[in-house]
Amino acid sequence: MLFPLGHKPSNENQQTRMLKMQIAMIGLGKMGSNMTRRLAAGGATVFGFDVSAETRTQLAAEHANIRSFDSVASLIAEMPSPRVVWMMLPAGEISETMFGELTALMAPGDLIIDGANAMYKDSQRHAKELNALGFKFMDAGVSGGVWGLANGYTIMIGGEKDAFAMAEPFVKILAPASDRGWIHAGPAGSGHYVKMVHNGIEYGMMQAFAEGFALLEAKKELNLDLAEVAETWRHGSVIRSWLLDLTADTLKNDTKLDDIQPFVPDSGEGRWTVLEAVELGVPAPVIAASLFQRYTTQGKGDYVAKLLSMMRNAFGGHHVAKK
Structure with missing residues (x-):
């Protein structure tokens, strides 16, 4: 006062x-x-x-x-x-x-x-x-x-x-x-524990929206208006949320995202959430998958992809793309 x-x-x-x-x-x-x-x-x-x-x-x-x-x-x-x-x-x-x-x-x-x-x-x-x-x-x-x-x-x-x-x-x-x-x-510790799990859920929700809109964007022959779809989903849909609101605002300004690098950092809390799930024996496949996808965007999956390509070549003679 x-x-x-x-x-x-x-x-x-x-x-x-x-x-x-x-x-x-x-x-x-x-x-x-x-x-x-x-x-x-x-x-x-x-x-x-x-x-x-x-x-x-x-x-x-x-x-x-x-x-x-x-x-x-x-x-x-x-x-x-x-x-x-x-x-x-x-x-x-x-x-x-x-x-x-x-x-x-x-x-x-x-x-x-x-x-x-x-x-x-x-x-x-x-x-x-x-x-x-x-x-x-x-x-x-x-x-x-x-x-x-x-x-x-x-x-x-x-x-x-x-x-x-x-x-x-x-x-x-x-x-x-x-x-x-x-x-x-x-x-003590409970505040950060609850926030850790909150952020793990956030990872999963963001990944689901990103994958869904990627599917819409990939269906070229339907010529879908992603911004209009997002705006429609905001009203009455079971997936309406603040994250969807933010996504709709983003797509309203730019649906192609050509200037955006496909790189997503991870703050650590998603990682801790997955580790906690392992320690407790609680299945959390969506959160785990969303965390690993962030690693992929950071280039940490590049060696995996290279080795997969070499395996296909070894057993089937499939072409290996070179730089």
């Missing part, structure tokens, strides 16, 4: 509410910057840090509720305890380094939220390590992409109840509405 210039909170409860609406955002990339904007618009004061001076300065100039800092140390020093710090950094080495920096600067009782697409087992480890030092920890899976600023983010968060009590006001601002689009999924 923000107060007019010169106004003082009239009692301790107001002071407490005001402090609860202060949050730090470490990492102001595409997701972190838009989450910062949504938090600020929702009434929170956001203390922002990014390695890019241009990014943090520009963001602070957009809204009075956003304050930028040129170092994590200066940011933490300015925030009163108990602090809530939300990290939106790439999972892995960068995040691990930031955990070390934050724990050296913060105080027991402060909360660190990891919003990266991190492996849930790493989040369980972080919870144990941070709790042993007196810090609170939550892992947050965040979905919504570049549309989250306007539409809200789906938040899947894990950790102890007392930690969630500190995070809850901010989760409700970030979500599509205060009463939906977010879940306190369970103990």
Whole structure:
């Protein structure tokens, strides 16, 4: 809650509410910057840090509720305890380094939220390590992409109840509405586990749409209007979805996609979902196939194709295409 210039909170409860609406955002990339904007618009004061001076300065100039800092140390020093710090950094080495920096600067009782697409087992480890030092920890899976600023983010968060009590006001601002689009999924690791499976499902859905429209495009004699088909499916069809909406918008502008390279990265979460399916003995053939198809687009299937061609030549004398 923000107060007019010169106004003082009239009692301790107001002071407490005001402090609860202060949050730090470490990492102001595409997701972190838009989450910062949504938090600020929702009434929170956001203390922002990014390695890019241009990014943090520009963001602070957009809204009075956003304050930028040129170092994590200066940011933490300015925030009163108990602090809530939300990290939106790439999972892995960068995040691990930031955990070390934050724990050296913060105080027991402060909360660190990891919003990266991190492996849930790493989040369980972080919870144990941070709790042993007196810090609170939550892992947050965040979905919504570049549309989250306007539409809200789906938040899947894990950790102890007392930690969630500190995070809850901010989760409700970030979500599509205060009463939906977010879940306190369970103990530490559960937020990233739910987000991992979410992304695995996303892989499968995207692959199904891509294959379906490829079949439509390949039937040249029917001269199908792919953009019109996509638009038709959006209304009343059992496969209508936000992914279909985005696909329809893409095809409306360009059905041939001639300028697009057939290369699709994988973020890691689809891979972890398949590994988890193997460990649990749960069949997940669609998600697994969609993951392997992404490897194919990355050229990782080239050797497989070459060897298949040589096998056909060996047993049947079939022609081998050369570069």
